[in-house]
Amino acid sequence: MSEKIKLCDLSKCTGCRGCQLACKQWNQLPAKQTVNTGTYQNPPDLQPNTWNIIRFQEISDGNGGVDWLFRHDACMHCTDAACVKVCPSGALHYTKYGTVALDSGKCIGCKECVFACPFEVPKYDPETDKILKCDMCYSRIDNDMEPACVKACPTGALMFGDKTEILKVAYERARELGGDASVYGDKFVDGTHMVYVLPEKAGIYDKLPEKPRVPLSVIAWKDWLKPLSLLAAGGVIAGSFLHYITHGPKDTSGDGDQVSKEGGE
Amino acid sequence: MPDGEIISDLFYRIKELYEEEGGPLKEAVTEMTWDYGPKDVDGKVRHLDAHYIAREINGYFLEDKEIKGKLYKKGTLVPSFAYLQDDGSTSSGNWLYCNSYTEKGNMAARRGGKDSSGIGLYSEWAWCWPVNRRIIYNGASVDPETGRPWDEKHPVIFWNGSKWVGDVPDGVAAPGSGRPPFIMKSHGVGSIFGPGLADGPFSEHYEPLECPVEKNIMSPQLVNPTIKRWDKEGTGTSVDARATCDPRFPIICSTYRVSEHWQTGLMTRWCPWLAEMQPSMFVEIGVELAKNKGIKNGEIVIVKSVRGQVDAVAIVTNRWKPFNINGNTVHEVGIPWHYGWVTTKMREYVHGDKKPEVFTFGDSANIVTPFIGDPNTMIPESKAFMVNVERREV
CATH class of the missing domain: 3.30.70.20 (Alpha-Beta Plaits)
Known part of the structure; x- marks a missing residue:
């Protein structure tokens, strides 16, 4: 395109x-x-x-x-x-x-x-x-x-x-x-x-910057530090997955029953 | 209240007055036909119906009448102005509009999207006068001897050997019959200047009726002697007042439009997008004049003529420069004429009134302009008159 x-x-x-x-x-x-x-x-x-x-x-x-x-x-x-x-x-x-x-x-x-x-x-x-x-x-x-x-x-x-x-x-x-x-x-x-x-x-011209540029702070955070944060985030996800494999899904059915009982009383 | 309802209400009140008090030719009012809508038991129109009026403008047969071998019953709508009779058997509010509302219905409400002309006439979309002819004087688009269009790629009408095809032909009999195309002109041809015009054809400089000089420095005649004036000496009101070379009104004022509004803005000021872009009356003032007067950009000032005054937001600008007239400095200001009370916040709105989404502010320029007509067209001389601009007392 x-x-x-x-x-x-x-x-x-x-x-x-x-x-x-x-x-x-x-x-x-x-x-x-x-x-x-x-x-x-x-x-x-x-x-x-x-x-x-x-x-x-x-x-x-x-x-x-x-x-x-x-x-x-x-x-x-x-x-x-x-x-x-x-x-x-x-x-x-x-x-x-x-x-x-x-x-x-x-x-x-x-x-x-x-x-x-x-x-x-x-x-x-x-x-x-x-x-x-x-x-x-x-x-x-x-x-x-x-x-x-x-x-x-x-x-x-x-x-x-x-x-x-x-x-x-x-x-x-x-x-x-x-x-x-x-x-x-x-x-x-x-x-x-x-x-x-x-x-x-x-x-x-009013409000038309002669040399517009992306602010340096934006470049610093998003181009240099964001990849690092993604790496960290990836680590969190991988850890969670590992936890799922070893411990299985969280069982919430017991909690749910409790709530409906309370509502009925 | 819609205009029609106001007229109807006025009619009944005036009729009552004539019935009670009498007056010259009172029957012209008391016996007037007024049946433009469903009626109450007392015979009065309950509410006005535009279709009744549109049908009356088109016209009816007032009695049974045979035309060209066909019988038209009393009450039938007249098919077109060629059928209007001079013996009292037909009526029409305006012959130009005869054919606009026929037995086939309201022609103006048609929405046919077909364009058989090929040049965008869309003859089945709505209706136009006279007899739905889309381009008047279209006879001028063909060779009068042969009926061949001058522009063969975009024919408005053409002669196919036995009849005219295309738009409703105007001013043309069979080709070669010698009928000129401009049937409503006395010589049958188009003209730049001709009989019936009060002024012209050569240009001449006159001062406006209200002006800042006592002498026309270009000719002995100060103002145009053929201008149309409605004011008569010894009569009239303050709106007829004039102030030439009056020290109270030393500034030239001109009026104009902005792209966003049309005329007094009665239609455009209801449109929120347009109202948002030009929300109020303003006056454009040159930097020098603003400095003299101590006027700041954006403040509300008074523009005053001998006839009245309006409030306006000052736009102080370099685009307006003072004139040098015969050695004297004369300033000019400019105002648009689109405003007035109809969509303003100050207006009193009663229950059920439509309120604009975006309000507009300020008065109509007509309050300060003079009433003088161009000799030929009677267009008012609102481009040049005298005012003063003042700061508002705070």
Whole structure:
């Protein structure tokens, strides 16, 4: 199965927020009460019920001119994903397309991923004690459809397809734009499955780290110490098995009888 | 209460007043037919039924009538406007809608998914005026001499040798008969400018009726002399007031839409996902003006014209820059016009009222805009008028 990626060409985004709404519609995410805080950006950030948003940002060109930047912000679907690394229950996992999906049933609400993600994407919902985030519309892409946000985009700023093909498009577009334009996403965390074409320097965009990386603490615990803990866990299981062989299963029938007798009296 | 019920209730109250007090031409009200739903024993409509109204708009035969050798019984729905008579034997609320609700049922409720046109007309899905013609003036899509479509790959209609096939043909007799395609235009052809227009065709700069300058520096005529005005001298109310070059209202204001809402938001503000993205009335203010006024981003301010005032959240932005008009600095602010009370929290909700999942806040921009019509289209001049912006007294 070939890797799939989403391309987000910010030079073509008009900030219409069709992607933001289409995501909520496909994933049946409820709206929450908001207020205008002096910006078009609303909800103010990614939320358990908001898996992608357009970030609105004004930058001055120094000559009295102004650029209004729109950035589609959603899960980057890293190849070396900190969230998958730290997830103790297996809820966050890689799919056959290379994207990072979430099995809510397995999520135990530990919030490890919230702190590990360099893009601050997973959001914790206290009402359900679960993490929620974009899964690149796995239900759609597994049925040969593009993600809902891509489907809704009226300008072609969002594209979806095979990794090699889309990356080619991205580099061609960055070259065409020239100046400070660059491709963002394929050079770190072993490549993300959402890739930007940024018309401005990467450092300019709000909440977009210039050099994102998996936190060292995550690497230390999960890559170096986890194998040791697995070894220990394996020892426990082997010991239990040995105990079963030598002593046989635990007999609980006697206890059960006792309880039903007490209930009858 | 739905609009129809309000109208029905108003009708009965006005009728009662006329019956009690009389008045000129009172029969126009007291004798009016009003049978748009099941009735109570006193003859009043208990609750309005939209189907009764839709049938009335389509029209009935008011007596037995033979047309083209076929007898239509009294009470039968008229099949289409070609059957409407000028002898009082038929009725119709609007000829354009005749054919929308026939003996076959409510045409607008049809859900046929077949598309025999091949170009996506889906002629059996719902209905459109007139006579379910999907593309009006479709006669212009064919060569008038031969009936061959100009775009043969996507024919709207075409002549198959003996009749027209495709959409319901408009403005075309048999090919070569010389009938022009634009049947509703006096010359039968399309036009950019033609008879009946008050203004045009050449462009000219006029100042808005309410403006920050006393002289049009580009021409001797200050405002468009052909604009449509509804206010009459000596009459009217505060909504007709104007404030040109008034020091109380020194700031230009413009109105516009946001992607998330349509018109006053009566439909879009009920949609929680849209309401969440644009929940309230705002005013966009340039950084310089905000600094002068001591206005901070995100605080609620007052936008005031001579006609009224609205509360709005200040969006202080670099995108708005002051104008330099003939050497004077004039600031401009902008407001969307989508808000108003209907889905606000402040509204009084009675039992059974639908409440929005996400409330929206603020007033309609119509409170501050002027009422002046474009000479040709009568579209109001809500893009340019004068206001002031003030901090709210805390």
